[in-house]
Amino acid sequence: xxxxxxxxxxxxxxxxxxxxxxxxxxxxxxxxxxxxxxxxxxxxxxxxxxxxxxxxxxxxxxxxxxxxxxxxxxxxxxxxxxxxxxxxxxxxxxxxxxxxxxxxxxxxxxxxxxxxxxxxxxxxxxxxxxxxxxxxxxxxxxxxxxxxxxxxxxxxxxxxxxxxxxxxxxxxxxxxxxxxxxxxxxxxxxxxxxxxxxxxxxxxxxxxxxxxxxxxxxxxxxxxxxxxxxxxxxxxxxxxxxxxxxxxxxxxxxxxxxxxxxxxxxxxxxxxxxxxxxxxxxxxxxxxxxxxxxxxxxxxxxxxxxxxxxxxxxxxxxxxxxxxxxxxxxxxxxxxxxxxxxxxxxxxxxxxxxxxxxxxxxxxxxxxx
Amino acid sequence: xxxxxxxxxxxxxxxxxxxxxxxxxxxxxxxxxxxxxxxxxxxxxxxxxxxxxxxxxxxxxxxxxxxxxxxxxxxxxxxxxxxxxxxxxxxxxxxxxxxxxxxxxxxxxxxxxxxxxxxxxxxxxxxxxxxxxxxxxxxxxxxxxxxxxxxxxxxxxxxxxxxxxxxxxxxxxxxxxxxxxxxxxxxxxxxxxxxxxxxxxxxxxxxxxxxxxxxxxxxxxxxxxxxxxxxxxxxxxxxxxxxxxxxxxxxxxxxxxxxxxxxxxxxxxxxxxxxxxxxxxxxxxxxxxxxxxx
Numbered sequence: 215x216x217x218x219x220x221x222x223x224x225x226x227x228x229x230x231x232x233x234x235x236x237x238x239x240x241x242x243x244x245x246x247x248x249x250x251x252x253x254x255x256x257x258x259x260x261x262x263x264x265x266x267x268x269x270x271x272x273x274x275x276x277x278x279x280x281x282x283x284x285x286x287x288x289x290x291x292x293x294x295x296x297x298x299x300x301x302x303x304x305x306x307x308x309x310x311x312x313x314x315x316x317x318x319x320x321x322x323x324x325x326x327x328x329x330x331x332x333x334x335x336x337x338x339x340x341x342x343x344x345x346x347x348x349x350x351x352x353x354x355x356x357x358x359x360x361x362x363x364x365x366x367x368x369x370x371x372x373x374x375x376x377x378x379x380x381x382x383x384x385x386x387x388x389x390x391x392x393x394x395x396x397x398x399x400x401x402x403x404x405x406x407x408x409x410x411x412x413x414x415x416x417x418x419x420x421x422x423x424x425x426x427x428x429x430x431x432x433x434x435x436x437x438x439x440x441x442x443x444x445x446x447x448x449x450x451x452x453x454x455x456x457x458x459x460x461x462x463x464x465x466x467x468x469x470x471x472x473x474x475x476x477x478x479x480x481x482x483x484x485x486x487x488x489x490x491x492x493x494x495x496x497x498x499x500x501x502x503x504x505x506x507x508x509x510x511x512x513x514x515x516x517x518x519x520x521x522x523x524x525x526x527x528x529x530x531x532x533x534x535x536x537x538x539x540x541x542x543x544x545x546x547x548x549x550x551x552x553x554x555x556x557x558x559x560x561x562x563x564x565x566x567x568x569x570x571x572x573x574x575x576x577x578x579x580x581x582x583x
Numbered sequence: 584x585x586x587x588x589x590x591x592x593x594x595x596x597x598x599x600x601x602x603x604x605x606x607x608x609x610x611x612x613x614x615x616x617x618x619x620x621x622x623x624x625x626x627x628x629x630x631x632x633x634x635x636x637x638x639x640x641x642x643x644x645x646x647x648x649x650x651x652x653x654x655x656x657x658x659x660x661x662x663x664x665x666x667x668x669x670x671x672x673x674x675x676x677x678x679x680x681x682x683x684x685x686x687x688x689x690x691x692x693x694x695x696x697x698x699x700x701x702x703x704x705x706x707x708x709x710x711x712x713x714x715x716x717x718x719x720x721x722x723x724x725x726x727x728x729x730x731x732x733x734x735x736x737x738x739x740x741x742x743x744x745x746x747x748x749x750x751x752x753x754x755x756x757x758x759x760x761x762x763x764x765x766x767x768x769x770x771x772x773x774x775x776x777x778x779x780x781x782x783x784x785x786x787x788x789x790x791x792x793x794x795x796x797x798x799x800x801x802x803x804x805x806x807x808x809x810x811x812x813x814x815x816x817x818x819x820x821x822x823x824x825x826x827x828x829x830x831x832x833x834x835x836x837x838x839x840x841x842x843x844x845x846x847x848x849x850x851x852x853x854x855x856x857x858x859x860x861x862x863x864x865x866x867x868x869x870x871x872x873x874x875x876x877x
Contacts, residue, residue, distance in 0.1 A: 287776075288777050289776045301771050301773070301774035303774070303775070303788075305789070306788075314788070315778035315779050318778060318780050318781075
């Protein structure tokens with residue numbers, strides 16, 4: 215029962231001198247939604263293509279459903295893939311697209327048709343079997359692509375940035391739909407994306423990939439609140455990044471001097487010694503605004519700044535400040551209470567944050583950026 | 584600006600006519616007019632000096648003389664065989680150029696297919712004769728290697744004619760095939776594999792349906808070229824090659840019977856049109872789609 219559906223052990227793939235996937239190991243539990251998140255060129259597509267069987271690893275082992283996939287061709291793997299551009303067959307009807315895989319398995323025509331229609335109904339496309347692919351909207355095509363794979367009841371469904379081609383509104387909608395489909399079918403999904411919001415919203419676990427390696431694998435909450443590397447802190451969610459030097463360490467508190475007159479305190483992550491070059495990441499919503507002069511009951515240090523610009527975006531509205539001494543730009547989320555609705559550009563404000571919610575890493579050295 | 588807009592959309596009737604003029608002149612002077620003349624020639628019979636009456640005698644002659652319609656059927660059949668063989672040989676080449684070779688390599692392969700066409704067809708065919716005649720390169724080589732005891736005449740066989748026709752037609756099949764295969768998204772092939780298809784099913788269900796317009800276009804072009812070819816069958820097949828164009832040539836030039844030649848010309852036109860239409864019907868395609876996609 216607890217056997218993982220996908221296991222990768224020290225998987226390596228090189229293209230010439232370039233190591234695209236650098237000794238990666240991970241497991242995906244049965245029925246879970248696992249995302250591989252990373253910037254373009256981080257090796258996530260290469261990894262996915264190795265799982266699908268289109269590329270052979272140069273080293274290491276991939277097992278699906280407990281069975282080693284070494285030497286198993288893509289058409290013999292218990293894996294199906296939803297392609298980036300969906301790759302629906304334009305020369306076939308919607309129904310024929312869904313039946314394609316069943317026909318390859320020798321399922322009789324009548325049963326094929328019944329299964330395809332049932333599957334189309336489950337993805338909300340009842341009666342669309344006779345339509346041509348180009349008669350469908352973007353979202354409907356998406357569902358056909360998923361139906362075409364799921365009708366084969368694969369152990370694993372791979373999704374290669376399937377929402378990339380959709381417009382924003384539809385993407386938001388399909389995100390929710392994908393999550394519901396996954397929950398309903400209970401199939402293990404492995405999803406690759408460069409969009410951190412997709413990964414956070416959809417996944418049970420996310421692996422953040424950079425330069426062919428996983429920087430961190432964890433739940434979305436882990437990645438967001440407890441990033442283990444500066445890359446994860448910077449890549450997942452919005453952050454204010456402050457470079458500086460550690461001037462004092464007290465347990466897991468680090469006192470950081472930004473070098474231009476601003477002193478902040480943050481939580482230590484990993485090894486940080488006094489006088490190290492460090493990076494501090496502060497989430498916009500971790501800081502609290504206040505009007506200057508208002509007696510702040512906050513135990514933390516208060517910082518001062520001037521409003522540079524207001525970024526109104528409904529619930530995600532924020533304000534860009536210039537910190538008074540360092541002149542550094544800081545982004546702070548506006549509270550939902552409407553308290554600062556009358557904030558003006560050029561106005562002086564104060565802000566404070568709990569040092570436990572700002573995270574401090576030793577700076578990456580040149581070359582391992 | 585409004586003038587330019589009018590010109591661009593061809594608003595004025597005069598401008599439109601002027602733009603169309605070369606094409607219309609081409610069609611009218613080189614195709615419609617001669618064919619009208621041929622039609623007149625073919626449907627009349629000479630009953631005395633400078634005295635003609637309308638008649639079907641030239642067409643009747645064709646059906647009464649087995650030699651004529653045997654040649655006719657033979658030409659059609661061999662053209663179909665040559666076209667099919669060209670397709671089978673050109674497809675893998677086009678696949679390599681379109682899907683496997685990358686960048687420069689693809690360009691070089693394409694050039695390699697084109698180079699023979701920088702030489703005139705007559706010279707190319709004479710090249711084949713040098714290779715294949717009894718005292719030519721190939722028989723001599725085979726005797727030297729001990730494969731043959733005596734030199735053999737490779738010319739003047741049907742197979743030789745077919746080889747020559749396929750060689751001449753290759754490029755005209757490869758070009759439309761490459762262009763239709765290049766537009767095939769590789770993800771479709773991968774998706775088919777991913778869904779459990781094998782190589783043969785991918786070819787049958789994905790590649791061929793996608794390339795169908797290119798295949799049909801190539802087949803139509805090659806079939807027309809082959810059916811109407813004169814030099815290759817005559818040089819490689821000799822005087823008795825039994826090609827219908829040779830029959831037409833004989834009527835016009837040797838026997839000076841323009842009426843009979845014109846009737847043969849018309850029959851060949853009917854034949855090629857019928858076979859092309861039958862081919863399109865058989866593969867369920869429309870002529871406009873095939874030509875429009877290229």
